[in-house]
Amino acid sequence: MTAPAIANAALDDATEVVTYTAQEPVRATRDSRxxxxxxxxxxxxxxxxxxxxxxxxxxAVKEDQAATLQRDSNGKQNDLGLPDFALLLDGLQAEREQGITIDVAYRYFSTDKRSFIVADTPGHEQYTRNMATGASTADLAVLLVDARVGLLEQTRRHATIATLMGIRQFVLAVNKIDLTNYDRSRFEQISHEFRELALSLGVRQVTAIPVSALKGENVVYDGRASMPWYDGPTLIEVLELATTRSAQTVGFRLPVQRVSRPGESFRGYQGTVAGGSVKPGDSVVILPSGMVANVTKIVTFDLVRNAAVAGDAITLVLDRQVDVSRGDVIAAIDSQPMTGLAFDAQLVALQPEGIQPGKRYWLKSGSRRQRVQVQPASQLDLKTGKWNHADELPMNAIGKVHLIFDEQAIFDAYEQNRTTGAFILIDPDTNNTVAGGMITAKRAALGGIHAEESRVILSLPADLADQLMATELFAGRREDVEVRRVTAGKAAEIIDTIDG
Amino acid sequence: MPHNHPETELHNPQSTKPPLDPHLKALENEAIHIFREVAAEFERPVMLYSIGKDSSVLLHLARKAFYPGRVPFPLLHVDTGWKFREMIAFRDEIVEKYDLDLVVHTNPRGAAENVTPFSHGSALYTDIMKTEALRQALDAGQYDAAFGGARRDEEASRAKERIYSFRTPDHRWDPRNQRPELWNIYNGMIRKGESVRAFPLSNWTEVDIWRYIQAEEIPIVPLYFAKKRPIVERDGMMILAEDPRLELLPGEVKREEVIRFRTLGCFPLTGAIRSGATTLDDIISELETATVSERQGRAIDRDQSGSMEKKKREGYF
Structure with a gap:
């Protein structure tokens, strides 16, 4: 059978469905990312x-793809004459053979209002790493539960991972609602439980929707006929109105990808703005060197621009000859990222070898790649949400770690900036990506090459400490100081354990 | 690559275009970021240039990424010898116009063993003249990174491919063992002989490509626009009948039809569609109501389900 013939055959089989989409809007310019x-x-x-x-x-599924689907599913169809969607989604032969999804796949669809990129990841526990990968770039998470079953341990796990990766918008799709006879109280009970869970993770933006994916109710088309009691949005309506994350409100950051020198008279620094905005005349600092310069021009192919904002790929020209190379960060002078030799981070271990204490990895963040030593401190128990002490992190573990660098590292906290606060670890033995990580804070450089420097531990009344810390002298060297607030009793106990 | 580059006028005369909408702008920014990252991290990048619409977009993005500098790597065209004539003319014109370095490679087995799409069948022909030829060209150039215009929405096995897609020294792709790819941080660390295929258009869809071509006024091969052309029907496809090497089989008749092509490849393996779309507006509105995917016109994808995955494992782009 030729392809058009197959397509026609598929059409005949799926007539009911095609009538759904008879009205096709001509898609206008998209006004959002x-x-x-x-x-x-x-x-x-x-x-x-x-x-x-x-x-x-x-x-988004075209007839010939549907035909291939129809052919591959050997005529297997669900009750509504639709082909087996899993075959459409599970792209790799290896997966089809095993009948499971083993990796992250990306799907694309759009409405007349917006377009969408879905990271489709497997649900099994051993694939935490894939979920973390998919979540790293996501603005929103759709969590799916079976209405008959309600929240599961895996729901908590998924919500926890999504939150850790910085997602702050959840949609709870309470699926198979048709199989509960469209039981409103059941739906409300599940959404209530989920809201509590989300709140415990610090996520307030939660929309719960009763859905029958099989029948197409409250997904793209509303399910009013079956669920007159539900007057909320459909899934697609929530997605159309969701916000995309933006790093425009924080300080200007430009990780330098390359230096452009096409001729003697032009020198520009190329990169993607990773935070804030910039305009000609702005004062910037080049890190880690700390040199200062002013922006003279923002060059792009189309025109010399008046300003650039987070997300823009630009070429920046400065007013003076400064030493800038790949891996440097150009930042707003009045809102600089943290620089230092020791940071705290959370990470997800992605490979069978896990993360080994003391091993030296490559760390890449933005365009900067440098050596790092990783000390695991604790591991998250996804069942209980508790952090337990850990010396190493096996694959799929989420852990808190200390990072110790040989050379200055430059970061923002991930909470503040999802680009300059994120990094990957690369195993120098295999060149494989072994972890994805998020910076939480800078640590005072008490280890590493400064370990032999002389330090003083003071125990002060809180009010005196506050006054000291408010002085200019102190503020100027704030980076060198480590402060812990404890009770007088605890302070005495600590001091007593020190010889010296 | 040292090159005597003339001073570039910074104020580009093309600036009269209205700004891109935020959707296309985001896709463009992402692609430029990938281009710059690969150019900075690898020693010998090359850009696969197939002359089609995706390649035209890819090239345009490369020019934008490195402006005001020159595109800092060569273009590689794997020429099977069976491309549409208009494609080759277009290629040479573009290379001249934009001051590009072009490498053209044809598998010598094609001439030596007389490998044609007619004599060897589409599968074997593609294997020799495209997949094998590509491997030869990549080895000869010792390229450690190759840009391609593949999109994840094109085909099921592409949906899981990374933006930096790692290849072994013999160009194999192991879909079960891909490096995780988080945020926009790409791992470009490889050993000698290994390479990476980089796909700046991963997140683009076919409509995005066309809307971008329109917004940016990117030149494309005229075969994408409808025109009365000579065709012959074969295996359920309408094939362009202008090349003297196309011999009519018994019962086949050459006739004229108003047609265009949704994708371009080797003319004997590329089916035309009946269409009256003569402008980009026409093409976009045709596409937005289209009910078949663009690859439907390609003989090589239909051989078997999972055929693209198989070809990719073997080194096909």
Whole structure:
């Protein structure tokens, strides 16, 4: 059979569905960035069906793809004459053979209002790493539960990982609601439980939706006919209105990717603005050197621009000859990132070897790559949400670690900036990416090459310490000081344990 | 690559265009970021240039990424010898116009063993003249990174491919063992002989490509626009019948139809569609109501399900 013939055959089989999408709007200019989302849930929750339904009802699946699907599913169809969506989604032969999704796949669909990129990741526990990968770029997480089953341990796990990776918008899709006879109280009970869970993780932006992915209710089309009691938005409506994350409100950051010198008279620093904005005349500092300069021009292919904001790929020209190379960060002079030799971070271990204490890895953040030693401190128990002491981190573990550098490192806290606060670790033996990490804070450089310097530990009344710390002298060297606030009793105890 | 570059006028005369919408701007920014990262991290990058619409967008983005400098790597065209004539003319014109370095490679087995799409069948022909030819060209150039215009929405096995897609010294892709890719931080560390294929258009869809071509006024091969052209019908496809090497089989008739192409490759393996779309506006509105995917016109994808994955494992782009 030729391809058009197959396509026609598929059409005949799926007539009911095609009528759904008969009205096709001509898509206008998009006035927003694509929304990136991650879907969390397992095969049992109907995740493949939900994504398939999104693609199908937004017409992202074309006839010939549907025909291939029809052919590969050997005529297997669900009750509504739709092909097996899982086949559409599980792209790799290896996965089809095993019947599971083993990796992150990216799907694309759009409505007349917006376009969407879905990171489709597997739900099994051993694939925490894949979920972390998908979540790293996501603006929003759709968590899927089976209405008959309610929240599971994996729901907590998924919500926790999504939160750690910086996602602050959740949609709870209470799927298979048709199988509960559209039980309103059941839906409300599950959404209440989920809101409590989200709140415990610090996430307030939660929308719960009763959904039947199979029947296409409250996904793209509303389910009013079956659920007159639900007057909230459909899934697609929530996605259309969701906010994309932006780093525009923080200080200006430009990690320098390369220096452009096409001729003697031009020298520009190329990179993608990773925070804030910049305009000609702004004073900037080059890190780690600390040299200062002013911006004269923002050059792009189209025109010399008046300003650039987070996300823009630009070429920056400065008013003086300064030493700038790849890996440096050009930053706002009045709002600088942290620089130092020791940082605290959280990370997800991505490879079977885990993260070994004391091993020297490559760390890449922005365009900067440098050597780092990693000391695991604790590991998150995803069942209880507790951090337990740990000396090493096995694959799929989420851990708190100390990072110790040979040379100055430059970061923001991940909470403040998802670009300059993120990093990957590369194993120098295999060149593989072994961890994804998020900076939490800078540590005073008490270890590493400064370990032999002489220090003084003072124990002061809190009010006196506050006055001292407010002085200019102190503020100027704030980076060199480590401060802990404890009770007088605890301070006495600590001091007593020190010889000296 | 040392090159005597004339001083570049900073105020680009093309600046009369309206600014891109935020959607296309975000995709453009991402692609430029990838171009710069690869150019900075690898010693010998090359850009695969197939002359099609995706390649045209890719090239435009490369020019933007390195402006006001020159594109700092050569373009590689794997020429099977069976491309549409208009493609080759277009290629040479573009290379001249934008002052690009072009490397063209054809597998010598093509001439030596007379490998044609007619004599060897699409699968074997593609394997020799495209996959094998590409490996030869990459080895000869000792390239450690190759940009390609592949998009994740094109085909199921592409949906899981990374933006930096790692290849072994014999150009193999192991889909089960890909490096995790988080945020926009790419791991470009490789050993000697290994390489990376980099895909700046990973997150673009076909409509994005066309809307970007329109917004940025990017030149493309005229075969994408509808025109009355000579065709012959074969295996359910309409094939362009202008090349004297195309011999009509018994029962085949050459006739004229108003057609265009949604993708461009080797003319004997690329099916035309009936279309009256003569402008970019027409193409975009045709696409937005299209019910079949662009790869439908490609013979090589239909051989078997999972055929692209198989070809990719073997080194096909």
């Amino acid at each position: 694509p929304l990136r989302l991650i879907t969390c849930g397992s095969v049992d929750d109907g995740k493949s069906t939900l994504i398939g339904r999104l693609l199908w009802d937004t017409k």
